[in-house]
Amino acid sequence: MPRIPADERRAALVHAALRVVAERGVAATTTRAIVAEAGMSLASFHYAFTGRDELMVELINTVVEQEERTLAPAMTSTTRPVSMRDAIRAGLAEFFSGVQRDPQREKAMFELTQYAMRTPGMEMLARRQYRRYYDLAASALEAASEMSEQDWTLPIDDVATVLVALTDGLTIAWLVNRDDAAAGAIMDFAADAVARLAADGRTGSLHPVPLERTSPS
Amino acid sequence: MPRIPADERRAALVHAALRVVAERGVAATTTRAIVAEAGMSLASFHYAFTGRDELMVELINTVVEQEERTLAPAMTSTTRPVSMRDAIRAGLAEFFSGVQRDPQREKAMFELTQYAMRTPGMEMLARRQYRRYYDLAASALEAASEMSEQDWTLPIDDVATVLVALTDGLTIAWLVNRDDAAAGAIMDFAADAVARLAADGRTGSLHPVPLERTSPS
DNA sequence: GTCTATAATGAGATAGAC
DNA sequence: GTCTATCTCATTATAGAC
DSSP states (O other), X not given: OOXXXXXXXHHHHHHHHHHHHHHHOXXXXXXXXXXXXXXXXXXXXXXXXXXXXXXXXHHHHHHHHHHHHHHHHHHTSOOSOOOHHHXXXXXXXXXXXXXXXXXXXXXXXXXXXXXXXXXXXXXHHHHHHHHHHHHHHHHHHHHHHHHHTEEESSOHHHXXXXXXXXXXXXXXXXXXXXXXXHHHHHHHHHHHHHHTTEEETTTXXXXXXXXXOXXXX | OOOOOHHHHHHHHHHHHHHHHHHHOGGGXXXXXXXXXXXXXXXXXXXXXXXXXXXXXXXXXXXXXXXXXXXXXXXXXXXXXXXXXHHHHHHHHHHHHHHHHXXXXXXXXXXXXXXXXXXXXXXXXXXXXXXXXXXXXHHHHHHHHHHHTEEESSOHHHHHHXXXXXXXXXXXXXXXXXXXXXXXXXXXXXXXXXXXXXXXXXXXXXXXSOOOOOOOO
């Protein structure tokens, strides 16, 4: 077999692992399944990685970067002014069509989050994963603000938190039920509701629908 | 060792399994871990169940019934008229305090859903689980409608779908980040947004904020 | 019915030849 | 560097004594 640089081998194994996770789930992603998918010997695995945990860490990092590259282009597509609601609805549709295109991959993302949450020493990986989601959502919301010429009436990070929660709920619902109409209803609701957190840029601090804070009981 | 009826033994093993899933995750829920938790021998397990899969099926069914008993009482607590927004906000707070009280259990629910989705022949268990969630949400929304004397402006099942998506997103966000303030912001948003799907009962068909359907592209 | 003992399988990891 | 062969361990499941 050809002599392959360690970096390439690591990358090949990580990508093979991602395919296995998507197709069969984290539980079935054994070192043997990974090397079979990559067409390598078991020993090559342990030459490239000290162990399975090291690969899983790199897998999660890789997968988050990929998510970034997949979603980032979708946000800056339109530049002409549109309503805030339509801008958000279009972004959600774009995201959701990605979920429909590769449901297994989306399932894998949730599984990897939970794997990280359950594995001692990897909790921060789950948080970093969501930190990236929030950043991506904030960028998308910033773009929507420019397109619609409206400003957010509360900190954009708060809106991003809400948007990610909505996309998580949307994705789980569709993965479980595969109900396109229900997913559409959730997206319609989300676009309407989130758009209401913005106000005309010119009016400045005018809050048409201020978000009341409920004091903790 | 005492002679225990098969039904009791099955129930004891299921409850032990639930504790193991909550504490250590589905992946660590081996037959050995279960019988150790239940204080039984390994052979007793295979006397009560034909195998691990049979127990997992019963575990998921049990856990969904429990969720029903835990959440149902919280919905009918208040009877005096309140605003729709406050009724929903209070229900969310009640749900969320349950998540805070036992985060591991909530993590377990997500893991069990994904386990069912990944296991051939168990996909319907995940759907049944969510079917119950939707029914529970619809009951809560019905109660909120009576309390606030407002009617839903779209089918209650659609509102229930949205509400479950929101609670899923809320729960995941908090499980990952443990950020109480962020969770509060999501709940405030959810209560405002969902309440806007209702209108005064007396005005009947008046839709203050009709939910536009976006036609599929 | 319940136990101990033990198959049978598959996992992660390593030794050592080439 | 890469391979085959093997070690060690944990798993599910069963056999057979009591």
